[in-house]
Amino acid sequence: MSSVGEKWRGAKSRAAQSGIPDLDAHVDFCRRAEACGIDSVLTAFGFHRADPIVLASALGMLTTKIKFMVAVRSGVCSPTVLVQQVNTLSALTNGRICLNVVGGHTPNEQKGYGDFLSHDDRYARTDEFLTVCRAFWEGDGPVNFKGNYYHIENGRLNTPFVAPDRSGPEIFLGGSSPQAFGLAARHAHCLWTLPRRPEEMAPRIKALLESGTEVGILASMIARPSRKEALSAAQSLLAEVGDRARKTHQDFSRVSDSVAFTSTLALAEENSSGWLTDWLWTGAVPYLGAPAIALVGSYDEVSDGILEFTRAGVTQFLFLGWPDVPEMTAFNEEVRPRVLAQYGADLDISLRGRI
């Protein structure tokens, strides 16, 4: 969401990015995403961005179909407050909200919020946080909870989660560490993780899938009519962002404790070819960050890549493009029909865009 109007946002350090929302541009983006059949847009969380749930409330008032996947961190508010905000947003948008729960990736940033916990403790706290939230959504009486991080007594809220078909939001959980997998199995509908080769992913996600949690990947896409055009687009992307961006992400990696982000950056630095498979490219990761790991190729190749992930058990996709709108359009017109033709109409594949 917050890359709207800033094509090379990912190439800048977080401190240099504007946090002032451009409402018209965001609304325009959401409407284009709606027109492209995108199910939901991610509104991310970070000190350098506008607050995602407030922004989603505003955009929800100006759109009709698109869902907002609101990033949530434990440790920045009481779980009761989060439930009250999520429920309020659901009432304003008729349920067009789901959550992307993230653990935080940079201790320095966490400290600016007053959060001094380590990576593993943050996951333990998030576990309690989600237990409390779900008690509000799934229980039918006052919420009582006493743990190491939260103590709630007779919690009640008059604002229910409002949706045609649910009593609480879908919960997505981001991460690649064992703690993230464990937490997803306990609380989430779906784990967002960064892609690896499908045959590597299949055994890693097997237990999670068996626990009934879906797995989704967060990735970039560069799909063109021919492989040659896609490669050329990928190369010009690198040429445009340049080496300064590379240093930005090396600097970020040194201060981050996110397993998903740092392991992907390390993988990209080690892998001199830039290719994990014929169509899975890490070449832009050192310049644009871990989510720039990309499916690159012709429309046929990219849709085949998506299908390979589905065979490994992946059922949700959250794509970003450089820039987003043309990629989203190509996805809608060229890639999605190819995927669905082979996947079959009875399979539930949600396609999600990130702004």
Add this chain to the structure above:
Amino acid sequence: MNEEAELNRGLRFHWRLLQGGEIRGVTTRATGASQRATGLPDLEHQIEFCRQAEKSGISGLLTDIGAAKPDPILLAAGLGLATERVEFIVAYRSGLTLPTTFVQQLNTLSALVNGRVSLNIVAGHSPLEQRYYGDYLAHRERYARTEEFLAICRAFWKNDGPVDFSGNYYRIEGGKLNTPFISPHRSYPELFIAGGSDDARNLAISQGTLWMRLADTPENLKVSVAPVLAAEKEVGLRMSIIARGSREEALHAAYGLLAGLDPSLRDGDKEKRFMLRSDSVSICETYALAEKEWLSPWLWTGAVRTHGAPAVALVGSYEEVAQALIEYARVGVTQFILSGWPKLDEMILFGSEVLPRVRKTVHQPQPLTNP
């Protein structure tokens, strides 16, 4: 500019936002916590209410906080996009959200509504409700924490580098936000500090821009607001209004308010139970004031027992109510958060009948009453 013109220019009138379940012609009690409908935004009627407020010369709308209500920041974002001029006075309390997150949310809201946002900081009035949110502090400590909370918020709003803070309740290291408070006029929101205790008044002086308290007679107010005015902070009053074409009609409406209640509410038991559990000084004091039904010829406490502490009401003809407001202005009150029964109907009358009389009167040179 003479003093009266200055007085008038500075006077601002706000109203309580309409809540879910409160539609035109329907009266609800002040606390409303027992009513399920208050938990749901009612966009259609609330937007209509906001637009009427703009037409009626109302500057801001108080957006409540509490477990019985929708989240006030998000509701203000939703309503702000459907309106042009009216401000949202977001009620908030510490102990819910860390200050960095709160500033980020409020700044985002300001950017979306072009600065039409101010804050009404409350300490919380119900220990039981605080526990829903995981907050177990007693009254006095809540004020100490709120002081730290606001000090951190103000450090972010200064916007001159990373925020570091180490106190008893919060520790922030290198705090940065890329979303500033956006407004054509201000670099941070107006900060109303609400509460009748000395703690609240001191907090208003140290961190606020205005002390918001419940009504008393102008003579009594004069004493209590003196330190606030001396510190060059504003004073605001929260009260209700029953203004009609004649004093007789107003009295009839006031007593009709009590007569119209269903018997289970009229005995005041629900309000009393709420009051007994509250540790809010102003709510308890106002309840005590209500022992005397008329504090002045136009200041009525008759509805406090059934409608809650903010139901202390100015009752009278349009002219009498206008004059009463001017009396408050003379002792230094510059902003009012008003309400009535029903909320929308009273606001329309206020805008068309009372407000023009206030503006007209204070435009005319008059000697200020001496202390």
